[in-house]
Amino acid sequence: MKKAWIRYCACFALLGVLLAALLVWNINAGSVAFSPGEIFYTLLHPSGGGIIWGIRLPRVLAAAVLGGALSVSGFLLQTFFANPIAGPFVLGISSGAKLAVSITMILLLSRGVTAGSMGLIAAAFAGSMLSMGFILLLSRRVKQMSMLVVGGVMIGHICSAITDFLITFADDSNIVNLHNWSLGSFSGTSWDNVKVMSGVVFTALALAFLLSKPIGAYQMGEVYAQSMGVNIKRFRVELILLSSILSACVTAFAGPVSFVGIAVPHMIKSMFRTAKPLVALPACFLGGAVFCLFCDLIARTAFAPTDMNISSVTAVFGAPVVIYLMASRRGGRMKEGA
């Protein structure tokens, strides 16, 4: 046990250092460069405006919080489906949220109203629950987890197609914004957005953390979890709600972001050599934050001044991990073995 705790501490320390470094680097990077000294000075003397306070810091915080949320959402879904390649994007949950948000935005814009943060989250949540519902129905029919993932990908494509269709035919000048958002980006985040997303994400995280014990039991499979005293029906609902609200929150603010939900939990579990939720949940959050900060850094700087959409970058780094997982399957709980 002791050796394990030393590893956990070392890994947490590493993640902490990476997070701090990337935060500073992200604030620094861009068309206007700041020295670390200037950054710290500005951070210690808050003001309403300026490039750091007005533009970069909210974006950096959003990338960190939403990245963490996606990663945790992926971890919860992997536990639920007992499948290492489950994630909000792969299962079409992000795309469902995207569709619902697009519809809401178009409807509201056509009446000249801009949607508030909470409204967008609510729409995204409804959309992700809809996709989730389909996935759950499908999971009753198909026994093979790989088929379920294929089903999720299909649902994702259908939702994306409808979204594209709506965006193409929607008549509004704001559609450019909508288009950018639908590809995924952390740009244009306001301080109000950061407050709302932090509130939602950290509440969901705290609740997930309180579910550590049943999550740990559930990793042993449903039968054993029940025999260990877990109320399976209630637990499944809680898990679904939490993972959906987390990924919905991300989609509402940053659009669909791919592969973070699969790649990060996998890397975290391999790094910590444990999937125990008590350790893995906070670690996945930190890992997701680091991963998304890194990807956003590349998105902003690789082809500056053009911003790439964040999904392109996360896919480049995340998709190979998924391919590796599919190919190796080691340690994965694929249902075929059952």
Next chain:
Amino acid sequence: MKDGYLHTRDLAVGYHGKPLIQNIRLELARGQIMTLIGPNGAGKSTILKTIIRQLDRVAGTVILDGAGMERMSEREVSRRMSVLMTGHIHPEWMTCEDVVATGRHPYTGRLGILSREDWEKVAQCLELVHAAGLAERDFSQISDGQRQRILLARALCQEPEVLVLDEPTSFLDIRHKLELLAILKDMVRTRNLAVIMSLHELDLAQKISDYVVCVRGDRIDRQGPPEEIFTADYMMELYGAARGSYNALFGSLELEPVRGEPEVFVIGGGGAGIPVYRRLQRQGVPFAAGVLAENDLDYPVASVLASQVVSEKCFQPVGEGAFRQAAAVMERCGRVLCPVAAFGPVNERNRLLREMAREAGKLEEVPVRCG
């Protein structure tokens, strides 16, 4: 039976509300092992899954420790009952110790952190199943036999009063089967556990069970102590087996005999005949066996494999009548085999038979066994 710790009252089990087996009345006391036997797909697992509430009851009640299980919370049940079910589990990144530690789940707090005493219990349970050396090993990288032991340790670590096991010995080699059941038997005795399980191995079921329940598709066919259940005829009937035979005393199986006029006569006794009988059966040669006392070790096998057996009453020397009959049968056979080496007052006439065969040039050399 004395005070049933776990009993079912008019339980009906099945899927989607459709009863498969009805009116199940089982009663299991602590310190007892109850085993469900029956053909594949007869519903053994369905009953066990219903008892552990993995499946919904169709009707009736399961009463655990005096209370109806439908009114008990998961946690209340989990402190009294633990399970070891079939189907592989593949938890990620878990050592064997971690897996056993999950057994402490019903006793830990909100976040499931184990106390020092909990870890001591984990270590004890690993010790109990002789798996202390596996503690740090990755659960997904140990053998089937080790995995079942670890899962048993997990179930024991939950400190249950009743243990439910679904075919715990499947896929295990004989060493691990015996080890697992020995540990189980010890636990039942030392911890006063009640055990209900399903087993495929009739020989083991006969030896380990205090009470046997025969499940047969749509009903509980019979239940009772093993000596009442394990009879040759009933076992063949329960499993609908038409070919071959079941030996009730040893719980062993024999293939069906080769029928027809005997071509070979085997002079057996004391167990020496059995390998010869089996070889002839494999080669498809009909044979006669003699002269065997009815309490001879060879007799039960000869009687199900030979097309003709010449026998003598228990504890009697081979008499004149049996001798003459054997000589007549031998006369008609082309070959005679005698794997017996030792002769005494009881089988003196078998020696005479051997001499007769040798004189007739029918005796073939076979490896001599004991006896």
